[in-house]
Amino acid sequence: MTTHNPNAKRLVYGHAQLHDCLAFADAETAVAEAAEITAIASARTWGEARQVRTMQVWNPVGPEYHDPEDGPADDEPFDINKVGSVADGxxxxxxxxxxxxxxxxxxxxxxxxxEATVLNGDILEIPMDREAELVAELRGRGYEVTRDDQLINVLDGRGFSPLVG
Known part of the structure; x- marks a missing residue:
């Protein structure tokens, strides 16, 4: 049985399928972030998507990023992949x-x-075969590290990204 160290930095990591490498997220916020991403992505109408209140991620169709006057009406069907920032990655x-x-x-x-991506900045590409050694090193430094591939890929938009082929 492991004991929880309240002072330890907690990370969740997994295989990020889009870039085929290890990726890390802050375990304190990752589940809430994923819930917000899922809520926005699964909205049925533009109005429903606009109404999702977020604390961890920005809402790409929220009033501060998307002017409802310039876009679809609230009752129009919503497709997350029609949002410019999503289509652009x-x-x-x-x-x-x-x-x-x-x-x-x-x-x-x-x-x-x-590694530089074509449009969206740099990523840290960590090969999958380095997992055991890196995780051991992090744990040796007092990090609490948990693997959750599904959570990592939700955070990456894997379920709806137009970049997924």
């Missing part, structure tokens, strides 16, 4: 970029490679 933000903020610099350099 900007929403949700790429999960593989988070390791650049979450992992210590020396581990980023040792286990990953910074």
């Amino acid at each position: 900007d929403w949700p933000p790429m999960v593989a970029e988070r390791a650049m903020k979450l992992l210590p610099q020396d581990l980023q350099a040792r286990f990953g490679t910074s």
